[in-house]
Amino acid sequence: MNPEGGMPMETSAAGVRPAGAIQGGTPFRLYAEIASSEATGWLRLWNAAGQLFEIGFRKGNPERIRTDVVDLGQDRYLLAKGVVSPEVLQEVHASDGRYIEALVTRGLLPPADAYQHLTSYYRGLLAKALLVDQGRYAWSEEPVTGDGLRLGDRWALLTSIGRRIPFAALETRLGERVGLPVRRADDPRIPWDGLGLAAGELRALSFLDGRQSLAELMASHPDHAHTLLQLGCFLGDAGLLRFGEEGEAPSGPVGANRTAPTPAPAAPEPASSEEAVLAALREQLAELEKKDLFARLGVPTDAPPQRIRNAYLQLARAYHPDLGGARGEVRKLRAQITALLNEAYDVLSGPGRQAYLEELRTGGTQKVDVSAILEAERKLHVAIALVRERRFEDAARVLDEALALHDAEAELWAYRAYVRMAAARDKDAAKAEVFADLEKARKLGERSPMVFLLSARIANVLGDGAAAIRYYERCLELDPGHQEAARELRLLRSRRV
Secondary structure (H helix, E strand, C coil): CCCCCCCCCCCCCCCCCCEEEEECCHHHHHHHHHHHCCCCEEEEEEECCCCEEEEEEECCEEEEEEECCHHHCHHHHHHHHCCCCHHHHHHCCCCCCCHHHHHHHCCCCCHHHHHHHHHHHHHHHHHHHHCCCEEEEEEECCCCCCCCCCCCCHHHHHHHHHCCCCHHHHHHHHHHHHHCEEEECCCCCCCHHHCCCCHHHHHHHCCCCCCCEHHHHHHHCHHHHHHHHHHHHHHHHHCCEEECCCCCCCCHHHHCCCCCCCCCCCCCCCHHHHHHHHHHHHHHHHHHHHCCHHHHHCCCCCCCHHHHHHHHHHHHHHHCCCHHHCCHHHHHHHHHHHHHHHHHHHHHCCCCHHHHHHHHHHCCCCCCCHHHHHHHHHHHHHHHHHHHCCCHHHHHHHHHHHHHHCCCCHHHHHHHHHHHHHHCCCHHHHHHHHHHHHHHHHHHCCCCHHHHHHHHHHHHHCCCHHHHHHHHHHHHHHCCCCHHHHHHHHHHHHHHC
């Protein structure tokens, strides 16, 4: 919720106060506290210009990233990357700004490409959010509903973004901490082995002994000076380093007092009005459960995105469970009402709005589940990584899960055929299932080079050189620059001479 909305300044279960000012590395501290406590909710960051970045965490993982900065929209990203032309983009209806998902829904962007672009786009947006160094924030523990995307390991993401802090800003952000003794935290909330630190960074960390300051260490190890300054900044912001003498509270703009003061207990609602409040909340909950999603927010079906957002925010502020120190059943009812409002906003502000409108008109329709498609694509990448490690049985299991989510992707069937053959002890016995998968793959992907590349690999395993040559040739017809197909084709032809 907006920190100007009168929220009580209590510390949440994640250890985060519901609102406050951003100074230097505050977003890194907030991210680390939310991620380490595996909290679910929305972190909202306003920069000095009032621009909003929203990070939706599910169990500590950042899965939904939004912003109201027009220049950071998906349409600008797609145009900058040359993914689509302006003419094509104008024909795509994405009132919620989620153009990548809309392109997938209309069949204008392959799911494999969409997954890569979504991951790249949201990682970049997350970086811009965490690098906000002045402004204000608000944290609200609430369900994060709707489509989400796992961007990678939460701690490795933190490290990759920490490396983006401009060099000129490092000393300013560290402040007086640069001159204080520094050591690794004794009981870090974040697993060191999950940070994805490079060998040089681990070497630099080994110099921290709790007696020397960063300034002294940089003078003693000039080759590691930049790395020490960088690590000291973002790891200090995240709470993995301690500055000052043993037992002394960390200093500096972020490390100052990391424990929020104990607030005065909120005054309970007057007993005389409690029954009236409960009755009103029960009635409101019952009414909302009967209404369609537009009626829940009190907007017409043709309401523009900004009107939907404004209506949602107004209602969310009125019914948020943290408002006014609510307790017991009052808090529970407010949380239930808030969940219904969240559901309405997530659908009406996302790619599901058009499908929901059609459902209202027809009484039901089959929806395109973009989140299932993208999750299947993510599992495909996991399976490919397992194939590289020759863990074929594990890859087959992951591909089974992917196909259960989305069975209209040719490469999923082709890869499952390949790993089934690779994992089979009896190749002849596996042929029936393998060929069935390949048949589906070719029907779905008549023009997919990967389908024919994997078909050729399977033919090679079975010793059918003639078929392998045909499939490699087809792969090269579809992708003349495919190096592996060209190399394998030359090898096979040389053997047949």
